[in-house]
Amino acid sequence: MSKQQWPLYEVFIRSKAGLSHKHVGSVHAADAQMALDNARDVYTRRMEGVSLWVVEANAITASEPEDKAAWFEPAENKVYRHPTFYEIPDEVKGL
């Protein structure tokens, strides 16, 4: 068995038509085509989806965990950003 690992690809599955693709995990593969095949074999064995995306993991730019406070906590005390201050007219259905 080779000691050298293939690159990592992140796997996204659309569970049914109309829903968005959701991240489900990752696979190793030599290239994108193989990643797609591997994702099919590893993540869709139990009818999990109807469409697959794979993205090379190092193509994803992620926020830094240490930025969490500066990035996300300011939103906590801005309740006015939620649309909860509106009276909903009785005539509006389905909200």
Next chain:
Amino acid sequence: MSALFDAVLRLADSNLILGQRLSEWCAKGPQMEEDVALTNVALDLIGHANLLLGYAAEIEGKGQDADQLAFLRDGDKFHNLLLVEQPNGDYAHTIARQLFFDAWANAWYAQMAQSSDQRLAEIAARALKETRYHWRHSTQWALRLGDGTEESHQRMQAAIDALWMFTGELFADDEVDVEMAEQGIMPLPSSLAPQWNTAISAVLEEATLSMPGDQWMQSGGKQGRHTEHLGYILAEMQFLPRAYPGAAW
């Protein structure tokens, strides 16, 4: 025994033995993802074998079921193609064997899906969806290994050359085949050769591999005459149900 029973058993056995062979790779694959991919193929093939053996048992009408046909028959009663009992070898050998088989299975099931036997037509339609994916998998690997490094190319070519002598049997007709074809139940093996040759030569060419020329072809598996490898497969596959009859979990 009827020709239909023999014919169904041949197809069932080829699936069963190849599925068993591939499952030897389980937990030993070259990469975790590929390990899962190959054992998926193994399970698909055992699934096809299960459907076919179940039907064969009904045709036989002696009260046996698919498990009894799989686990309580001796080697000379197995009618699989010689190709599928050949050892896994290195990964190139496993892929070459699979490439040859998948191209044959695609052609076979595409035609059997039109069978005058409703049950076989349904089994073929289901199997075809899976073997088309198997073909995609084996093709991808043949291309990568053939057109890969110097060593992978040389190993892939060696595997193609070594297994070539077992490909003649895929297209050799005997009286059972002729009877099945005349009744529109199964394809005539020899009629599938052009399609198979086209598919295989296209892949080999793209993989920068050369197609072996005409040579002596081994046969006999369909009639129950096997290479020395089958006995070892059966010993492993059949040990448990024979040692512990009726064992369940």
